[in-house]
Each structure stands twice: as C-alpha cells, then as structure tokens.
Amino acid sequence: MELLKMSKLKSVMLLLVVVTSLGTLGGCATVEGAGKDIQSAGEAIEEGAEEAAN
Helix, strand or coil, X not given: CHHHHXXXXXXXXXXXXXXXXXXXXXXXXXXXXXXXXXXXXXXXXXXXXXXXXX
C-alpha cells in the first residue's frame, strides 16, 4: 500500500514539473516578443528625435 502511495506521489510531482516547464517556456517566448516590441518602439522614438533635431 505504501509503495502505491509513493508511486502516485512521484507521478503527481512529475506532472507538476512538466506543466511548470511548459509554462516557463511559454513565458520566455512572450518576454522575447515584448522585448522586440519595446526595441522597435525605442528605435522609432530615436528616429523621430533625430528628425526633429534636424
């Protein structure tokens, strides 16, 4: 009986690790996309400032 409980616990822990890993990987892609958007906005502001200075 005790062996069955440990096996079930290991299965639950493995599932938790997999779900957490997938969530983390998805978050990385989101942060990368946000970084690109912020970089593009910064470049546009920089170009606008250079045009206004001339």
